[in-house]
Amino acid sequence: MLNISVILCTHNPRKDYLRRVLAGLRAQTLPLHQWELLLVDNASAAPLAGRFDLSWHPNARHVREEELGLTPARLRGIREASGAILVFVDDDTVLAPDYLEQALTVGTEWPFVGIWGGSCLPEYETKLPDWVGDEVWRLTVQEVKEDIWSNLREGFTTIPPGAGMCVRKEVCQKFLARCQNEGARALGRKGSALSAYEDADLAHCALDLGLGTGKSTRLRLTHLIPAGRLTLDYFVRHAEGDAASLLVFRALRGLPIQQPRPPTWIDSLRWLVHRLTHHIPHEQQAIQKAHRRGLSKGWELAAKYLQSNHSAGGNMK
DSSP: OOSEEEEEEESSOOHHHHHHHHHHHHTOSSOGGGEEEEEEEESOSSOOTTTSOOTTOTTEEEEEEOSOSHHHHHHHHHHHOOOSEEEEEETTEEEOTTHHHHHHHHHHHOTTEEEEEEEEEEEESSOOOGGGGGGGGGGOOBOOOSOEEEOOSSOOTTOOOSTTEEEEHHHHHHHHHHTTSHHHHHOSOBTTBOOOOHHHHHHHHHHHTTOEEEEEEEEEEEEEEOGGGSSHHHHHHHHHHHHHHHHHHHHHTTOOBOOOOOOOHHHHHHHHHHHHHTTOOHHHHHHHHHHHHHHHHHHHHHHHHHHHHTOSGGGBO
8 A cells, every 4th residue: 555645626716726735745855656646637628648748757557537516526526545544735835845645644643633724824826905804814814833632522723625635544534334315425625616614524433433633844835826716806706605515514524514594783783883893804704604505504594404314403593
């Protein structure tokens, strides 16, 4: 068995971005004989095989997955992988040259952790708008300043982002079995739909096995962020999709959720005062409205999946 399987999932990628991602993999300090590369083409309009050269790697191959969606693509990669540790790479993330070497070291030093990752440092194609503020997390931007791990189900402090996520094979097998459930497969991006929380569901599979989740300062990658993600439209769509997915994830995991209630006139008055006194930009107001829409949508979706699977119904209030 190889030490590491790198699973690179992509759908209609930007050529310049994917070439940089592959160049970053080619520059890895971990010897090629210790890892394999699976480039999972997720129903791209123009097949990637033959367009992107993998001949530099003796253990690399193209894999085609016709079912659209990040989760189906990752599941295909898991089925094809032979490594003890699977490292998920996005088509816009460039790993630091020692990333795979450090991933293996952390995995050896943290045998009690089933899933781990590190810092995602941004490279913006255009200037980050001033109105983004604290909403920058929606771009998967974070810097890990200390090594942390936990085995807690509530909260996401130690759950690493999907980009660069390192996962033990047994955790991936647990996730594979879990995704026989229709609801679990509903999580994750599909085309232009910004659904999420498939990473959190995968992380919880580590917890199911008695393992923890963690982040290490030794793992760093560059997240290439195109101009199209620095628009209000993207942030609004992300806010709605993320909120809806959160409720679906919590319901499927048996965690309590509450039905969103329409704001009262007192709520509206308080929000108006808060908006005026804190000079909240209209862009952030639109994002917060989208978040509330997403919660309403998520409640309906959660009810649908719970009813279809006859589980955890008592957690909806």
